Amino acid sequence: xxxxxxxxxxxxxxxxxxxxxxxxxxxxxxxxxxxxxxxxxxxxxxxxxxxxxxxxxxxxxxxxxxxxxxxxxxxxxxxxxxxxxxxxxxxxxxxxxxxxxxxxxxxxxxxxxxxxxxxxxxxxxxxxxxxxxxxxxxxxxxxxxxxxxxxxxxxxxxxxxxxxxxxxxxxxxxxxxxxxxxxxxxxxxxxxxxxxxxxxxxxxxxxxxxxxxxxxxxxxxxxxxxxxxxxxxxxxxxxxxxxxxxxxxxxxxxxxxxxxxxxxxxxxxxxxxxxxxxxxxxxxxxxxxxxxxxxxxxxxxxxxxxxxx
Amino acid sequence: xxxxxxxxxxxxxxxxxxxxxxxxxxxxxxxxxxxxxxxxxxxxxxxxxxxxxxxxxxxxxxxxxxxxxxxxxxxxxxxxxxxxxxxxxxxxxxxxxxxxxxxxxxxxxxxxxxxxxxxxxxxxxxxxxxxxxxxxxxxxxxxxxxxxxxxxxxxxxxxxxxxxxxxxxxxxxxxxxxxxxxxxxxxxxxxxxxxxxxxxxxxxxxxxxxxxxxxxxxxxxxxxxxxxxxxxxxxxxxxxxxxxxxxxxxxxx
Numbered sequence: 001x002x003x004x005x006x007x008x009x010x011x012x013x014x015x016x017x018x019x020x021x022x023x024x025x026x027x028x029x030x031x032x033x034x035x036x037x038x039x040x041x042x043x044x045x046x047x048x049x050x051x052x053x054x055x056x057x058x059x060x061x062x063x064x065x066x067x068x069x070x071x072x073x074x075x076x077x078x079x080x081x082x083x084x085x086x087x088x089x090x091x092x093x094x095x096x097x098x099x100x101x102x103x104x105x106x107x108x109x110x111x112x113x114x115x116x117x118x119x120x121x122x123x124x125x126x127x128x129x130x131x132x133x134x135x136x137x138x139x140x141x142x143x144x145x146x147x148x149x150x151x152x153x154x155x156x157x158x159x160x161x162x163x164x165x166x167x168x169x170x171x172x173x174x175x176x177x178x179x180x181x182x183x184x185x186x187x188x189x190x191x192x193x194x195x196x197x198x199x200x201x202x203x204x205x206x207x208x209x210x211x212x213x214x215x216x217x218x219x220x221x222x223x224x225x226x227x228x229x230x231x232x233x234x235x236x237x238x239x240x241x242x243x244x245x246x247x248x249x250x251x252x253x254x255x256x257x258x259x260x261x262x263x264x265x266x267x268x269x270x271x272x273x274x275x276x277x278x279x280x281x282x283x284x285x286x287x288x289x290x291x292x293x294x295x296x297x298x299x300x301x302x303x304x305x306x307x308x309x
Numbered sequence: 310x311x312x313x314x315x316x317x318x319x320x321x322x323x324x325x326x327x328x329x330x331x332x333x334x335x336x337x338x339x340x341x342x343x344x345x346x347x348x349x350x351x352x353x354x355x356x357x358x359x360x361x362x363x364x365x366x367x368x369x370x371x372x373x374x375x376x377x378x379x380x381x382x383x384x385x386x387x388x389x390x391x392x393x394x395x396x397x398x399x400x401x402x403x404x405x406x407x408x409x410x411x412x413x414x415x416x417x418x419x420x421x422x423x424x425x426x427x428x429x430x431x432x433x434x435x436x437x438x439x440x441x442x443x444x445x446x447x448x449x450x451x452x453x454x455x456x457x458x459x460x461x462x463x464x465x466x467x468x469x470x471x472x473x474x475x476x477x478x479x480x481x482x483x484x485x486x487x488x489x490x491x492x493x494x495x496x497x498x499x500x501x502x503x504x505x506x507x508x509x510x511x512x513x514x515x516x517x518x519x520x521x522x523x524x525x526x527x528x529x530x531x532x533x534x535x536x537x538x539x540x541x542x543x544x545x546x547x548x549x550x551x552x553x554x555x556x557x558x559x560x561x562x
Contacts, residue, residue, distance in 0.1 A: 031531065031532070032526075032530055032531060033530050034528075034529050034530040034531075034532075038528055038529040038530055038550070039528065039530060041310055041528070042310075042311065042312070042528075054532075062544050062545055063532065063535070063545055065537060065545075066522050066523070066534070066535050066536065066537070066545075067522065067523040068523070068532070068533045068534070068535065069358075069523050069524065069525045069531070069533035069534070070523070071356075071357050071358050071381070071382075072357070073355075073357065074357060075357060076357060076358055076525060078525070078531070078533060080531070080532050080533060083532050083535070083545060223357065274526065274530060275358060275359070275525045275526040275530070275531060276350070276357070276358065276359065277312070277350075277396075278312055278398065278526070278528060279312065
């Protein structure tokens with residue numbers, strides 16, 4: 001049951017994340033809100049607690065040939081292949097917009113080698129609006145030399161430690177659900193110095209052509225069917241690792257968001273829901289606030305992890 | 310541009326496999342350009358993502374879409390009945406750039422006519438249509454354009470008009486066309502656009518094409534609906550924001 005507090009100040013959405021005050025616990029998932037400006041035709045970017053960038057790399061990356069998206073029941077598969085303009089271009093062309101709007105940013109980044117991850121982290125200068133770097137240790141659409149980062153505890157420990165050594169910005173590890181034991185991976189990242197987690201990335205899946213009886217599409221699955229998988233990851237890691245968790249995976253409405261808070265998430269990310277209803281993020285923020293008022297919850301912190309009690 | 314609720318006024322079959330749906334929007338879209346599209350939320354639980362459709366017609370909050378049943382989404386769409394509620398995000402994308410002086414040739418392959426209809430209605434006598442399809446029955450897709458416009462038709466089986474592809478039909482008549490004073494607008498399957506690019510390769514006539522791709526958000530958020538371009542620096546462009554209308558020389562076909 002929720003811990004009930006006094007009557008006043010119900011529905012305060014602000015949270016403390018990695019030492020920073022954030023006005024609400026709702027972010028976009030990386031790669032589901034373009035470079036930020038695109039959505040402002042419908043709502044203000046300041047609506048977000050934090051904007052999470054599209055996955056950035058040291059150099060621009062072209063991504064995969066089309067088709068890049070595929071529909072499944074209760075979700076979608078994507079194989080964008082991390083198309084992005086590169087860190088340098090992001091900071092010259094797009095970051096000034098967030099500065100102007102005073103919107104906090106989490107910079108998601110990736111590399112094809114350990115050295116590239118380190119080089120990325122080095123390139124990103126600290127700024128009061130940059131809350132954290134989110135290391136993509138889990139993209140199912142990128143593999144080079146047979147290495148898939150994020151699936152093996154020793155490798156995760158090494159790469160997080162190396163990234164931490166070159167940056168003053170807090171580092172969040174975004175993990176893949178496609179592992180034997182996500183707690184073991186999270187523990188390795190924590191020991192390597194991770195300041196937080198985003199749980200989880202998309203799930204690597206496959207679609208078949210029924211006529212040809214052959215694979216027709218491979219990529220990362222997202223959407224409501226992913227939610228219970230993500231929820232379990234958050235629930236399991238919360239008990240074992242003492243750093244903040246950002247919950248992501250299949251969040252469609254405020255009810256899903258509340259589940260993630262009670263499982264142990266400090267904040268949440270919304271991705272695929274935006275494609276179905278582009279107003280999902282503002283609706284979820286309002287829904288959380290209304291729910292908090294109804295159940296007399298004063299802050300998100302009051303319910304974070306309460307499913308463990 | 311906004312996500313607007315609409316009510317189905319009519320959803321009728323044009324000819325087997327092809328439908329025309331008309332939706333009354335509760336709020337105006339504002340200005341709609343020929344070539345723009347909408348992302349339609351189909352209220353059936355077999356359909357997860359929205360679907361992109363060219364705007365076939367738009368006038369005072371009445372939006373029409375002509376579509377061919379090709380998969381789960383369009384099949385579900387064909388079951389919508391009068392008074393059902395839908396959500397329509399639009400108008401989206403860049404439309405056709407119209408030249409004030411030049412005459413226009415509109416080339417449509419099959420359901421590609423749906424993407425050119427609004428343009429045809431605006432250009433009227435300044436345009437001729439080249440329409441290609443499989444067989445006589447699809448000629449019905451020309452609908453109201455048949456009475457108003459100058460149209461050349463080709464069918465693959467020769468049951469109506471010229472026998473062969475629409476590009477072959479155009480090729481035979483290309484010499485009669487003063488192409489420095491003309492502009493081509495085309496929408497149809499990729500082989501048609503490829504063939505078109507081949508036959509106009511030498512004359513470099515101005516040509517805009519309306520293309521399609523599997524799409525998720527329609528807003529430029531997900532980078533899912535890209536087309537391969539001829540530009541090595543930017544080999545993939547988003548169809549939903551940089552398109553869906555492109556210069557034929559810009560796209561790798």
